[in-house]
Amino acid sequence: MKERTKLLLLVVIFLGCYYVPWSHSAIRNSGFEAFMMLQEYAREHVLTCLIPAFFIAGAIAVFVSQAAVLKYFGATAKKILSYSVASVSGTVLAVCSCTVLPLFASIYTRGAGIGPSTSFLYSGPAINVLAIVLTARILGWQLGLARAIGAILFAVITGLLMAIIFRKEDASRATGQMYLPDEEAKGRTLIQDALFMLILVLILIFAAFAKPAAGATGFWQAMFSAKWYIAIALLIGMALMLKTWFTKDECINWVQSTWGFMKQIFPLLGAGVLVAGFMLGRPRHPALIPAHYIQTLVGGNSLWANLFASVSGALMYFATLTEVPILQGLIGAGMGKGPALSLLLAGPALSLPNMLVIGGVMGVKRTVTFCTIIVILSTIAGMSYGVIAG
Numbered sequence: 334m335k336e337r338t339k340l341l342l343l344v345v346i347f348l349g350c351y352y353v354p355w356s357h358s359a360i361r362n363s364g365f366e367a368f369m370m371l372q373e374y375a376r377e378h379v380l381t382c383l384i385p386a387f388f389i390a391g392a393i394a395v396f397v398s399q400a401a402v403l404k405y406f407g408a409t410a411k412k413i414l415s416y417s418v419a420s421v422s423g424t425v426l427a428v429c430s431c432t433v434l435p436l437f438a439s440i441y442t443r444g445a446g447i448g449p450s451t452s453f454l455y456s457g458p459a460i461n462v463l464a465i466v467l468t469a470r471i472l473g474w475q476l477g478l479a480r481a482i483g484a485i486l487f488a489v490i491t492g493l494l495m496a497i498i499f500r501k502e503d504a505s506r507a508t509g510q511m512y513l514p515d516e517e518a519k520g521r522t523l524i525q526d527a528l529f530m531l532i533l534v535l536i537l538i539f540a541a542f543a544k545p546a547a548g549a550t551g552f553w554q555a556m557f558s559a560k561w562y563i564a565i566a567l568l569i570g571m572a573l574m575l576k577t578w579f580t581k582d583e584c585i586n587w588v589q590s591t592w593g594f595m596k597q598i599f600p601l602l603g604a605g606v607l608v609a610g611f612m613l614g615r616p617r618h619p620a621l622i623p624a625h626y627i628q629t630l631v632g633g634n635s636l637w638a639n640l641f642a643s644v645s646g647a648l649m650y651f652a653t654l655t656e657v658p659i660l661q662g663l664i665g666a667g668m669g670k671g672p673a674l675s676l677l678l679a680g681p682a683l684s685l686p687n688m689l690v691i692g693g694v695m696g697v698k699r700t701v702t703f704c705t706i707i708v709i710l711s712t713i714a715g716m717s718y719g720v721i722a723g
Contacts, residue, residue: 671719
C-alpha cells in the first residue's frame with residue numbers, strides 16, 4: 334500500500350471517529366449491526382468455508398499452469414477449444430476485474446482474436462472459485478449455481494457476439510502466435526492432479542455441510558452426523574498425496590500462494606462486511622438505509638429493477654468477495670432474487686476503472702459494445718431467474 338493511500342485511510346478513519354454522531358440511536362444500531370454481521374461471518378463462514386476455499390485457490394494457482402490455459406487463445410488455436418478454455422478460465426486464474434486487465438491486454442495485443450479475448454476478460458473475474466463458493470454458502474446454493482452457470486454461458490455468448498460484430502475489424506488486425514513461457518515439467522500425471530483437486534473440493538463440501546432441515550431424509554441427516562469423520566479421512570488422504578506426489582518446494586509454494594490470497598482478501602472482505610452491515614444490516618435486522626428504499630429500486634422482478642441492478646453493478650467496483658456481504662444486506666432489505674443475480678453477473682466482471690482501461694486497449698467502440706452486451710445479458714438472466722425462483 335502506498336504511503337499516500339495510508340495517509341488517506343488514516344484521515345478517513347479520523348474524520349469518521351470525529352464526526353459520526355454515535356449518540357444517535359440509528360447510528361448506534363447500524364454500528365451494532367456491522368459488528369454482528371462480522372461476527373456471523375467469523376463464526377459461520379471463515380473456518381469451514383473460506384479457509385478450505387483459499388487452499389483450493391492456492392492449489393489452482395500453483396499446480397495448474399497458466400501458460401497451458403493462455404496458449405489456447407492464440408490465432409492458431411481451434412475455436413471450440415478457445416471458447417471452452419476462455420469460459421472457465423476464471424476458476425484457474427482467480428482474479429478480480431482489475432487484476433485481469435494486464436492478462437487481457439497481453440493476449441489481445443499479441444494476436445488473440447477479440448472473441449476469445451473478451452470471453453477471457455469476462456470469465457477471469459466472474460468465475461472466481463472463492464466467490465462462487467461463498468455465494469452458494471451465504472446466499473443459497475440456487476443463487477450460487479445460477480451465478481456459475483450464467484457466468485460460463487455469458488463468457489461464451491459475449492465472445493461469440495463480439496467476434497461476429499467486429500469480424501471485419503478483427504480480420505484486418507495483425508495476428509500471430511502469442512509468446513508464452515514454456516510449461517514446467519512435473520512428476521505427476523493429469524489424473525493425479527485431478528484427484529488432488531477433487532479431494533480438496535470434497536474437504537470443502539463436508540466441512541461446510543450445513544445441518545439439514547427438519548423434514549430432510551435420513552440420508553442427509555446421516556451425512557451431517559458423519560461430516561467430520563469424512564473430512565478427517567479426506568485430510569489424511571490429502572496428506573498422503575502431498576507426501577507421495579509433491580515435492581517440498583511445491584508444498585511450500587502452495588502454502589505461500591494460499592497465504593497470499595488470504596492477506597489480500599481478508600482485509601477487504603472484513604471491511605466490506607462492516608460497511609454492508611452498517612448500511613444495510615443483516616437479514617430482518619434494519620440498519621442505516623431503510624428497507625423501503627431498496628424495495629423501490631430493486632424489489633420484485635421488473636425490467637427496471639433488473640436493469641438498474643445490472644447497470645449499478647457494472648459501474649461499481651467490487652473488491653474480491655465483497656459483493657457477497659453487500660448482496661446479503663440488500664436481499665435482507667428486500668432486493669428481489671432476479672436483480673440479485675443481475676448484479677452478481679454484471680458487477681464482479683465490470684467496473685468504471687476496468688472500463689477505462691479496456692477502452693485504452695481495444696478502443697471505445699468495442700468497449701461500449703462489450704459492456705452493453707453484459708448489461709443486457711445480466712438483465713435477461715436476472716428476469717429469467719426471478720421467474721424460475723419465484
